[in-house]
Amino acid sequence: MAEPGFFLVGAPKCGTTSLYRYLEQHPQVFLPEQKELNFFAADLFPGYMSERQYRRLFAPAGEGQTAGESSVWYLYSRAGARNIQAFAPAARIIIMLRDPVEMLYSLHSQHYFQGMEPEADFAAALKRRADQVGPLLDYPAIGRYTQQVCRYLERFGSDQVHIILYQNFKQDPLRVYRETLAFLGLDPDFTPEIRVHNANKMPRSRLLRRLSQLPSGLLQPLRAILPFRLRRRLIQGVVGRNTRYTPRPPLAPALADALRLELAPDIRQLSRCIDRDLDLWLPGRGYRAVCSQQTRIQSS
16 A cells, blocks of 8 residues: 655645645646645644544555645644654655745634634734634744754755745746656656635635534544545535635734744744745845835736
């Protein structure tokens, strides 16, 4: 039975869904239909899936295909790197990173759409103390990448870790895709269909959103009875009817600067750790310039 040889470990809202969709088109790649397996993030998703269930997802892999999976919370998970190394020490690790202020603003919107986040206002959500929320809603902690990335570099080494910056992926997705194929030892000449995935969404009805987000304990019997493809179809039907695609309003510059200032020490440390220029993520350099550019475009 095939086992995963590479892991797209996050971070969330950094282009992982698009890269996953591009990789699954490659004839040499096998990816399970289900993204976000979360098997190795046992600290965040205890008992989410048994090892037998996990291994069975890779049974359909064809001969000669390289199997992999994508779960964006593996990066943030304190147990993810350790558990993946114990399972597959030779695994290739793909990490995608985005300006943490942009990432967190987008993540808050997704959490609110999914019903995980009760607070519609991003500024109010940031003011909550860490001990008032679960780990998946502790936004500043999620945005501090350095320790998360270092866990993988320390366990797998730089040769087995491929780091992608979201701004590069957005600017030239095909080039970044082919660099990733080369990192995985696959034919880099294959060209996938390139399009936007996982655009910003808002719920039409909060009630319908709550119905589609049943507690995991209530969903467990369905997992035993219904195959994943049918479960996904049912859930997608409900979610699809309750979805409206809408651009996020620009983040207030004062709030962006305050959050950027809070994250600046970690950004500088990460820059040294991965040897990349991250100055655009620092206070006064990134989001304010983007907002000014958007304002000029809208007024022209």
